[in-house]
Amino acid sequence: MRQVRFDGSFEGWRKAARALLGEGVAPHRLEWLAGNAVGGLFDQDEAPAPGSPLPNIRIPRQLLDELQSAACFRSADRWSLLYRVLWRVVQGDGAARLAGDIDGSELHARLKAVRREAHHMHAFLRFSPSGVDSAPDYAAWFEPAHDILLSAAPHFAERMGRHSWLIATPEDAVLWDGKTMHYAKPCPQAWKQLAQGAQDPGAELWKAYYESTFNPARLNREVMQSNLPVRFWKNLPEGPLIPQLMSRARAGAQRDGQAERVASQPGKRIAGQVGARRDSD
Structure with missing residues (x-):
């Protein structure tokens, strides 16, 4: 089995997936290793003999948006499912995107879970004054079940005006300085402490x-x-x-x-x- 190592981001996965599609490498021959993930005991990094190349690959924009959203779902097989759906669609099997299909059903379930988690963040996140002159005006700590911080954070930029704020999670963080969004992964320890220590006087x-x-x-x-x-x-x-x-x-x-x-x-x-x-x- 071929091990595919990438940085763990959707863009990193997309770049690797496009190259593999070009080589015609089928999903069952791949093991996706994000970041510092360790592969199976008997798997090899060497690439196997390539399959039939796929010329003129065209991927629908809507499918890419769905895959990017589903990539936020935390699961050991998140990247393999995305490639399997992508492979099938490129091969002409559009059923891979339908809720009645085994892969399509799982894709839709993950999209729904990601949307719901973003809703939870918008509803249950609580900002508190940071109380530190050199820090953002407000800070909040949140523990999402999926990787939705970066996509859900613009919601708060639209509602907090020119106030600066920080949202920290166990995995990553965003800081809004009133004009620009800054993203950090992993979350800096100082940001974690600020977000967890902020107290609301009200x-x-x-x-x-x-x-x-x-x-x-x-x-x-x-x-x-x-x-x-x-x-x-x-x-x-x-x-x-x-x-x-x-x-x-x-x-x-x-x-x-x-x-x-x-x-x-x-x-x-x-x-x-x-x-x-x-x-x-």
């Missing part, structure tokens, strides 16, 4: 508001954890409150239409279950 006020507006009568644990996965709780200001609020709801607070400290105040009591039924009518 966090306590936000947690008080979150707790007071929590409606135990409307709690649906499965839906909540689907929309706000548990893995994000630890990096949200309100994260430590969520298990407590859910526990209170299970212990009987669901009979109230308000959080406990609100329900205990003088005034007319709102029946949680009745209110929930009326709103759903």
